[in-house]
Amino acid sequence: MLSEYQHLIDLNDYPVSWWKKVVELGEEIYNAPEKFAHVCDGKIMATLFYEPSTRTQMSFQTAMIRLGGQIIGFDNPANSSVSKGETIKDTTKIVSNYADVLVIRHPIAGAAKAASLTADCSVINAGDGGHLHPTQTLTDLLTLKIEKKTLSGLTIGMCGDLLNGRTVHSLCKALSMFPDNKFVFISTNELGMPAYIKDIIKANGSTYEEINTLEDAIGKLDVLYMTRIQQERFASREEYLAQKNTYVLDRKKMLLARNEMIVMHPLPRVDEITVEVDEDARAMYFKQAKYGMYVRMALIMTILKEKKQSETLKGKIFAGVKCSNPKCITNHEEYLPKSFRASRDETLLECEYCDERKLI
Structure with a gap:
């Protein structure tokens, strides 16, 4: 299925050369933002945020304003026709x-892809549930480009809720495309990295290992990417509290890290990084948030300038087959085509919206 508009739903819909172009433009804007103050004069960006956001929403809005454009939209679906039952379509x-x-940001996986099927303009995914967050990944790539001077040959530790963390899913998929990157997953068994992300890493020629304690991992890292345990992704408060304080980065643990290691975090944090770490020169998470504005300026410019078609669905519909993921948008908006990527013998299917796998 083709759309006449260019969308960004998943970074892996584009070649690495395209990511590099956006990141390099973000760095150029960072170094001389005044040069880009009027490139979006007369343009309008709509922000549809179906769940709370501070950095992503405000950085997108600020990005458009700094480019000379204007913004419309909502940050609370209760104040829109969504509260009356209006569909994403x-x-x-x-x-x-x-x-x-x-x-668009939405709590359900695949919502941005669903929006791209029928929208009459370009759609950018600002996070769909625990699935993907491609613009945070661009933010992370720009942070690494500026602070580490490279996107290759890095050992990246990812710590916390790796099961529900859309930021780490997107970043793993991206960084595994660059040579000689290694991943260290630091999590509990219950919140470990999903199998499909591990398969992508291996398929791209990168390696990973899994470690249960931060102390055992931190000394070997070039980058430590901390994530919060996300209360909103748990079925009950009891399940959340059982995992909440498992991983906390403090000054004592930072003493075990290399001098050149940097600490990143998509924010917001809760208790997983103590305030005392903020004063460490290796703490990059506040700079990282600022870099996000510049890379989103670059993304908006690129999307509006290129105006390419997008192939929104590439798979096949199998009669009577539905996605087995209850958090997939196709199980909430029934009109959507149930499209799957299939193995050669069509016994293993992968939902095109949420990447959930299913044997038939």
């Missing part, structure tokens, strides 16, 4: 009539 179909680019 209808909301995005209407709002896309008013905008040149649409940015």
Whole structure:
């Protein structure tokens, strides 16, 4: 299925050369933002945020304003027709009539892809549940480009909720495309990295190991990517509390790290990084948030300038087959085509919206 508009749903829909181009443009904007103050004069960006956000929403809005454009949208679906039961299709179909680019965040996996099927402008995925967060990945790549001077040959530790952490899923997929990167997953068994992400890492020629304690891992890392245990992804408060304080980065653990290691975090943090770590020169998470604005400026410019078609669905519909993931958008918006990528013998299917696998 083709869309006449260029979308960013998953970074892996684009070649690495495209990512590099966006990141390099972000660095150029960072070094001389005044040169880009009017490139989006007369353009409008709509932001549809179905769940809370501070950095992603405000950095997108600030990015468009700094480029000379204007913004519309909502940050609380209760204040829109969504509260009356309006579908993603209808909301995005209407709002896309008013905008040149649409940015959507949604708590359900695959929602951004669903929006791209029918929107009458470009769609950018600002996070879909625990699935993907491609613009955070671009933020992370720009941070590494500026602070580590490379995107290759790094040992990256990812710590915390790796099961529900869309930021680490997207970043793993991206960094495994660059040569000689190694991954260290630091998590409990219950919150470990999903199998499909591990398979992608191996398929791309990268390696990973899994370690249960931060102390055992931190000394071998070039980058430590901390994540919070996400209360909103748990079925009950009791399940959340059982995992909440498992991994906490403090000054004592930082003494075990290399002098050149940097600490990243997509924010917000809760208790997983103590305030005392903020004063360590290796703490990059506040700079990282600022870099996000510049790379989103670069992304908006690129999407609006290129105006390429997007292939939104590439798979096949199998009669009577539905995605088995209850958190997939296809199980919430029934009108959506149930499209799957299939193995050669069509016994293993992968949902095109949420990447959930299913044997038939």
